[in-house]
Structures are given as structure tokens and as C-alpha cells.
Amino acid sequence: MEQSTMKDKYAGSWEKYKRFGRYELFAVVGIILISILLFPIVFVLKLSWPVENLAFVLLFVAGYFHYCRYIWPCPRCGKRFNGSLGIGGIRDECQYCALPKWATDDDDDAS
DSSP: OHHHHHTTTTHHHHHHHHHHHHHHHHHHHHHHHIIIIIHHHHHHHTOOOOHHHHHHHHHHHHHHHHHHHHTOBOTTTOSBTTOSSOOTTTOSBOTTTOOBTTOOSGGGOOO
16 A cells, blocks of 8 residues: 555656646736637727726736746755746656655655
């Protein structure tokens, strides 16, 4: 039983990291769709919808989730996975303990 609990001990942490990435992507796609579809419709039909406010909120949401990925703690060592100067989502391994990105347990580590 202990073997099954030790296997995939980092999987839950990576799932949360992926979820933050999806939320960030949805916010960016929302901003793009608002810019391409809603702004022209609101302008042509002369509606008084607060579309600018929605785009502004989505911009902050995208920034928030990108920041969450930027400061993401490594599942193994607990330090920032991307290092002190890393860009969220770019690194392939932890800058401190060399845990590969998406590794589900210590057996996935090549070192």
C-alpha cells in the first residue's frame, strides 16, 4: 500500500499547475475574442455595454494566473520551480533540484 501512495506523489501538484495554465489561456483567449468580436459589435450597434471593463478584468486575471505559474513552488524542494529570474512555464526542470517538469515521482528524474 505504501508503494501506491508513493507513486505519483507530484501528480496532484502538476495538475494544479496545469489548471493555472488553462485559466491563463482562457483569460487571454477571452481578451482576444472581446477585442475581435465584441468591441466592433458594441461600436456599430452603439450599445452601452461595459466591454472595456470586462477586457480589463480579464487582463488582470491572465496576469494573476501567469504570476501564480511564475512563483510556482517545486513539488520536491519547495523553492521556485522557474528560479528567481525565470519566466512562468518556460523551464524544463527545477533550477534548484533538477526535477523534470511534469515528473510524477522521483523515479522519473534522470539524475
